[in-house]
Amino acid sequence: QVQLQESGPGLVKPSQTLSLTCTVSGGSVNSGSYYWSWIRQPAGKGLEWIGRIYSSGSTSYNPSLKSRVTISVDTSKNQFSLKLTSVTAADTAVYYCASHYYGSGSYYNVDWGQGTLVTVSS
Amino acid sequence: DIQMTQSPSTLSASVGDRVTITCRASQSISTWLAWYQQKPGKAPKLLIYAASTLQSGVPSRFSGSGSGTDFTLIISSLQPDDFATYYCQNYNSYSYTFGQGTKLQIK
Numbered sequence: 768q769v770q771l772q773e774s775g776p777g778l779v780k781p782s783q784t785l786s787l788t789c790t791v792s793g794g795s796v797n798s799g800s801y802y803w804s805w806i807r808q809p810a811g812k813g814l815e816w817i818g819r820i821y822s823s824g825s826t827s828y829n830p831s832l833k834s835r836v837t838i839s840v841d842t843s844k845n846q847f848s849l850k851l852t853s854v855t856a857a858d859t860a861v862y863y864c865a866s867h868y869y870g871s872g873s874y875y876n877v878d879w880g881q882g883t884l885v886t887v888s889s
Numbered sequence: 890d891i892q893m894t895q896s897p898s899t900l901s902a903s904v905g906d907r908v909t910i911t912c913r914a915s916q917s918i919s920t921w922l923a924w925y926q927q928k929p930g931k932a933p934k935l936l937i938y939a940a941s942t943l944q945s946g947v948p949s950r951f952s953g954s955g956s957g958t959d960f961t962l963i964i965s966s967l968q969p970d971d972f973a974t975y976y977c978q979n980y981n982s983y984s985y986t987f988g989q990g991t992k993l994q995i996k
Contacts, residue, residue, distance in 0.1 A: 814933065816986055875980065876935065
């Protein structure tokens with residue numbers, strides 16, 4: 768089981784860049800068995816997948832956010848990060864990082880961070 | 890871009906009821922389908938993966954079925970702890986799109 772912890776500013780001003788980091792323990796971001804993702808949830812609303820990264824650095828993003836999102840991985844720190852540019856109030860949400868493990872056969876498991884609230888406000 | 894559509898959005902039921910939640914993908918996703926349970930203020934919990942495989946530790950009253958575009962989550966006999974919001978998710982290698990969620994509330 769992987770443990771994940773989100774960190775970053777809880778308040779971001781409109782038009783600025785939201786930056787979050789997820790620190791991974793109990794596993795390696797270099798592992799070929801994992802994908803690493805960011806997911807967000809505005810208050811009272813559903814889950815929205817933001818994007819994911821593989822150990823190779825290959826990324827995939829939600830088309831609705833793709834123009835503003837960058838996900839990267841820092842293997843030296845065993846972390847992966849999210850940058851979301853040009854934020855507005857609509858980007859206010861709890862942001863989760865998650866690990867997606869693909870095991871033998873069809874085995875699949877997901878571990879989640881506890882989530883961090885990011886508010887966009889001046 | 891794969892879209893996931895869940896129904897119903899809200900479901901009212903009583904303890905002991907059998908409930909069914911459906912999830913439809915906009916294109917075939919084989920069995921790359923997971924179901925999650927989320928309670929207020931908590932991260933989602935994985936219940937089922939590969940459309941029908943119960944995650945370790947999940948009660949057997951939960952079951953999943955389907956392949957291709959149509960999927961179902963069944964709770965055979967609702968327990969008080971089951972009142973929560975449920976999400977389906979496509980997890981193929983290109984996207985992890987979620988359904989909009991089904992809130993299961995006490996009748």
